[in-house]
Amino acid sequence: MTTNNVRVAVFVSGGGSNLEAILVAQDREELGKAQVVLVISSKAGVQALERATSRQIQAVVVERKTCVNDEEFEAKILNALNAAKIDVVCLAGYLKKIGPSIIQQYQGRILNVHPALLPKYGGAGMYGHFVHEAVIKAGEKESGVTVHLVDNEFDHGPVLAQAKVPVLPNDSGEQLAQRVLAEEHKLYPKVLADFCQKLKR
Numbered sequence: 001m002t003t004n005n006v007r008v009a010v011f012v013s014g015g016g017s018n019l020e021a022i023l024v025a026q027d028r029e030e031l032g033k034a035q036v037v038l039v040i041s042s043k044a045g046v047q048a049l050e051r052a053t054s055r056q057i058q059a060v061v062v063e064r065k066t067c068v069n070d071e072e073f074e075a076k077i078l079n080a081l082n083a084a085k086i087d088v089v090c091l092a093g094y095l096k097k098i099g100p101s102i103i104q105q106y107q108g109r110i111l112n113v114h115p116a117l118l119p120k121y122g123g124a125g126m127y128g129h130f131v132h133e134a135v136i137k138a139g140e141k142e143s144g145v146t147v148h149l150v151d152n153e154f155d156h157g158p159v160l161a162q163a164k165v166p167v168l169p170n171d172s173g174e175q176l177a178q179r180v181l182a183e184e185h186k187l188y189p190k191v192l193a194d195f196c197q198k199l200k201r
């Protein structure tokens with residue numbers, strides 16, 4: 001990889017299917033200047049970690065429960081980001097709130113993927129199956145995925161891109177989740193590549 005690449009850290013908490021989509025795009029040289037060099041997981045033993053280590057990408061676990069307070073949690077994360085000289089952070093299935101010191105240092109350079117058409121169906125508690133069940137319960141005819149910049153509120157920063165999917169009459173939460181997830185995997189790598197191409201450092 002050339003030295004002028006944009007160094008990216010991906011934050012995960014679980015399966016890491018979005019991480020996988022990003023790393024497959026990287027394997028195919030479809031990420032442009034973006035180079036994933038670090039994965040940080042909020043949980044040990046999750047499949048997302050193996051997706052990084054199997055590609056010899058540094059993977060670090062920073063668990064809130066091992067920290068005495070939020071400040072220590074943020075400091076551990078920032079230490080890992082600074083040591084790896086990270087330019088851009090991508091949240092991908094990451095379930096912890098990003099603390100203010102990280103938001104400040106990476107202002108305008110933290111991306112997140114949310115499985116709904118924000119600003120609707122976002123915010124605290126709106127993650128995973130809760131999102132899709134709320135969309136179906138509300139009788140929405142369409143849903144989708146949003147990639148947005150992260151600020152100090154959940155699912156709240158400026159939207160970078162969205163992609164829509166239909167909500168079908170007898171959809172279960174799981175069926176809608178799978179349809180949205182497939183769109184996430186297509187959209188996120190593209191948005192990351194485009195964002196890093198335009199980034200002024």
Ligand code: GRF
Nearest residue numbers: 015016017018092093114115
């Ligand atoms: C996805 O639905 C994503 O939208 C949300 O977390 C879920 C799991 O993501 N942010 P992953 O499979 O761990 O990437």
